[in-house]
Amino acid sequence: MRFADIRDQDAALEIFKRAIASDKVPHAYLFEGQAGVGKNTAARALAMILNCEEPGDDSCGVCTSCRKIIGNVHPDVRFLGLPEGKRRIPIEMVRNVQSWMEIRPHEGKAKVLVIDPADLLTEQAANALLKTLEEPRAGSLIMLISDHASSLLPTIRSRCQSVRFGTLNESTVVDLLLKNGLEQEKAVVIAALCEGSMERASRYTAEDLAQRMQAVTALLRSADDNTPRDAMAIAAALKGDRDETLAILELMLQVLDELMWLRSNPPGETVEESAIVKFFGELMDGLTERGSPGRMAQHIAAVHRAITAMTRNNMNPQLAVEGMVMAMRGRTSGGEAWGRIGAR
Ligand SMILES: [Zn+2]
Missing domain, CATH: 1.10.8 (Helicase, Ruva Protein; domain 3)
Structure with a gap:
């Protein structure tokens, strides 16, 4: 929970350390970057160092203040998140913390509010928060955390100092x-x-990786096989399961990426080195020799189109997967019939 525990985010940590050393911590930060790369942990680490009883380059991690923040019981540090069963953070929750923000720190040095995920504030909640961002109380810090920062109101974004978090x-x-x-x-x-x-x-x-991998390899094989029967059976089975379909398509992108890498390197040792090929063993048999990088790129484009069709146009998973298989087969000799059906 200390800065020292945060991995691969040196650029972000450098920004915080410099701000602290020069006593120029802004009133609001916006942490941007993929989910699961340490944004929330960094927010807690920053809250700790700002309130630590014996701060240096890092928080001590053991004083009363540090321990209270770790245990989520510090009266001056609050984490606001999605309430259970809700899809948005409602305005009441923001109003609630606003009155709390206005009171001086109870026992700490800095009042810290963390909102994660900030992009899930309702529009009214975001507008209410804007008021606090416009008139910050001295010695207070708001940290907004988001995996989709571009969907935040521009007025909110412009009032925060943005900090980017890379992948691990x-x-x-x-x-x-x-x-x-x-x-x-x-x-x-x-x-x-x-x-x-x-x-x-x-x-x-x-999740059961092996089971998803089975679907992925069957879909890839059907791109070349004479009959895409297996692929169509998979598509039919996925009919009503959007999440599972998207998970399989995401995994498929990763596998294609790996196959591209294998195909663009000399055969032999690279295949040995591939943890994916090694782990999935027989399931991957034959796939590493198939298809040129150009064809793999075509497959990747087909998967991306299927994902877009599902996420943006709300296409039924079965239709999306069927369309994808047709597009993947489009340029093989055995795939002409499917190509025609797809174009109809
Ligand atoms: Zn401490």
Whole structure:
């Protein structure tokens, strides 16, 4: 929970350390970046150092103030999040903390409010918050955290100092997963798939990776096979399951990415080195030899189109997957018939 515990975010930490050293911490920060890269932890670490009884380059982590912030019981530090069962942060919650923000710190040095995810404030809640951002109380800090910062009101964005958080290194994800008790082999493969986000990694951990991988490889094979029967059966099974379909398509992008990398490198050792190929063993058999990088790129485009069709145009998962398979087969000899159907 201290700065020292935060990994791969040196640029962000440097901004905080400089602000603290020169006593120029702004009234509001906006933490932007993917989910699961340490934004919330950084907010807590900053709240700790600002209130620590013995601060130096970092908070001490053991004083009463630090321990209260770690335990979520510090009277001057609040974390506002999505209430259970709600899809948005309502205006009442913002009003509530506003009156709290106006009172001087109770026992700490700085009043700190963290809102995560800030992009899920209702419009009224965001407008109410604007007032506090416009007239900040001296010695108070608001940290807004968002994975989709572009959807915040421009008036809110412009009143915060933006801090970008990058993705985590693969080796960091492996370390963190091992700490969470995952076996080495699985940790390595999940780290290769999760694009530097622990949030994504935890989704991969909880789910049955092998089962999804089966769907992914069947879909990829059907791009070349004479009959896309398996692919159509998968599409039919996914009919009403948007989340599962999107998860499979995301995994498919990762796998295609890996295959591209393998195809653009000399065969032999690279295949040996691929944690994904090693982990999925037989499931991946034959896939590493198939298709040129150009064809892989076509497949990737087809998957992206399917994801967009589902997320932006609300297309039914079955239709999206069927369309994707047709597009992937479009330029193979066996795929002409499907290409025609797709174009109709
Ligand atoms: Zn301390």
